[in-house]
Amino acid sequence: MLQRADLRKSLTGRIAEVFFSIQGEGPTAGMPAVFVRLQGCSVGCAWCDTKYSWDPRAGREVALDEVVEEAAAFPCRRSVITGGEPLESSLFAPLVEALTTRGFTLEVETSGTLAPPAVAVAQWNVSVKLAGSGVPEAKRINPDAIREFLRLGAWWKFVVVDASNVAEVLRLAERFAIPRERILLMPEGVRREEILERSPWVWEECKRYGFRFSPRLHILLWGAKRGV
């Protein structure tokens, strides 16, 4: 029978990138974190800015131990597991377990299209996709998964462009009884200028409905650059 250590060596999966940066969005925006971007996403948002992470055969093949060592080499014990859609990766649950064993506090960025496995994650950041993503409703809204994330005390992040997006967020909040103080609105944009221009409208909407405003620091600081 394979021992645990051997199992970790034999477990492999594909990742897009590992890098050390600061969390750009959400309730922990500004905190240093090691990002592990798992390869593969079948959601297909029209405006996705990480399309290189879609193909599950792209990226690089790594053993679980290898990616954990790569993450642990940075002077930080907070990690953000992202994608792609990380819950589609067979590496996800073992990676959570292995990084936790190495002393990492974990955040996960997910679209909420799949129910979370039973793993210990400190912070789930769920970005349920709105109609403007172009993703069919049956794919982007998974009621069972949403209820499970609610039970886990997730944070809910929405990128918004206009009042119809905010109305959609309000309908989702009502349908699933998502506490408004756990909802973050973020201005849409891939350029610093777009984010800055849209931000005042977004924070006024937050004040109006009791949502929380989230910046998108990575875009403000680096624009649409990869691996920062």
Ligand code: SF4
């Ligand atoms: S779920 Fe995320 S990675 Fe997948 S297409 Fe949508 S924005 Fe891109």
